[in-house]
Amino acid sequence: TYHVLFWLSSLGKWSLADVFVVCIMIGVLNLDLVLDPESIKAGLLGELPMAVSYVKKNYTPEKLCETFIHKHCDSKPKFLEKLECKACTTFVNYMYNDPEFMHKEGKNILKGIHTSGSGDGTLRIVGLSGIYLFCVAVLLSLVMGVWIDYYDHKARVYNADKRRSLALSSSSMDGADMMESGQNKSIGEKVRSCCDDMKLLSARLQGSFFSGFSYILLIIFTGGTATIVYHAITEDTMERVVKGAIAKLAHEILDVSWYKPYSLWSLVKVTGAAGGADNLLMSTVAVFLVFGPAVRNGLLIITQIIPMTASAHLFFANTIRALGAFCAWEVFVVAGFMVMLQMPSITNTIIERSECKEVEDDGKCLDVEYNFTKEIWMVVVGGFFLVFASFVTTRIAFSALNPYHDGDLGGPYCCCSCSSLSCKRCNCRRRRVEEGGEVLPLVMSDSPEDNSEQDALLTSEVQQENEQETLE
Secondary structure (H helix, E strand, C coil), rough: CHHHHHHHHHHHHHHHHHHHHHHHHHCCCCCEEEECHHHHHHHHHCCCHHHHHHHHHHHHHHHHHHHHHHCCCCCCHHHHHHHHHHHHHHHHCCCCCCCCHHHHHHHHHHHHHCCCCCCEEEEEEECCHHHHHHHHHHHHHHHHHHHHHHHHHHHHHHHHHHHHHHHHHHHCCHHHHHHHHCCCCCCCHHHHHHCCCECCCHHCCCCCCCHHHHHHHHHHHHHHHHHHHHHHHHHHEEEEEEEHHHHHHHHHHCCCCCCCCCHHHHHHHHHCCCCCCHHHHHHHHHHHHHHHHHHHHHHHHHHHHHCCCCCHHHHHHHHHHHHHHHHCCCHHHHHHHHHHHHHHHHHHHCCCCCCHHHHHCCCCCEEEEECCCCCHHHHHHHHHHHHHHHHHHHHHHHHHHHHCCCCCCCCCCCCCCCCCCCCCCCCCCCCCCCCCEEEEECCCCCHHHHHHHHHHHHHHHHHHHHHHHHHC
């Protein structure tokens, strides 16, 4: 079952794709507009021709005068009202058609207007309760998967100890002699007694491919991966682009730009800006996009360059493997592409006004785009390198320590269980029996015939180890 647990913990994080989509949209659709009357007046002074052109397209002189002098200039007004309407419409016509008059008188009018007060405009996406409950469910399932994987590891170590004891009891020495000589030890005891000295991980693989210069290259590779991971977290890899009539007016009149770049870390902060239940989403993004990859990379470096005991190496190897369930850059990239496709169609329908056609030819009032920048390669490459470095380091540790005494290299399990004798491509270190020429793993099988062969093989191995210890 351990190979099933491995893939469940590795693929379970894909359930977070929907959560990441919501988190990205919360972070991107986070628009603020401060309405200061003095700033608006100053903006109109600088963009007076555009403002007059917009008013001219939407209001006739008579309609505009009705608004300002509160007279019905389109109907048949009384004599005094007619004079007022005539003066007003004449002034408006000059403003519409005489640029020099417009600049001179328009600026005088705006300068004579006294303003006060202020206002704020905000556009936010608020998650409903369902997304928070779904997020909690996904997190609980991932934690439970890692927890079950931990107990599976403990059970496999216990079973390995038990098999070891059975093999020792059937060796040429009787049980009493072995107890007196101290050779009837479980695998855990052997690790603690004979192998629990401080060593580099490469020193536990004498003569292996990764025991010399290749191991130095692995350390350099992991250090380079750490650099890429750091920049992938802190550098801007995404951007928000806001288009449409509202964005154009805000930029030209108020000098407000809603363009904003994002890094993974800044996305974490803006996701929880509203507080409340959004803090759950912020914490989820922080764990799976920032702290998970960073901690995993740090543990890789510690495991590779610091001498430690065999039990410590095994602990770090299992921790590195478990942290794979909490590193979800590949899920985030897929979720980002989903947002890129969905965001324009969603934001186009938030505000729909016919007046927007006067400002933008396409008639869109608000059009928000979310895009990856060219720096997104750091997330893609850094994530791939991190998975590769974790895979190699875990295999080295499991190959050197062989904690389950079945040749398990720690995954990924692409074929079958290591207990299957018929499998030829399993992710296990095989040993060849010279007499029969058959490749067998050192594990218990469901078949009695297979178990007898494995018992004989394990007993032979134990006897060789005992002879070696006696010679030493």
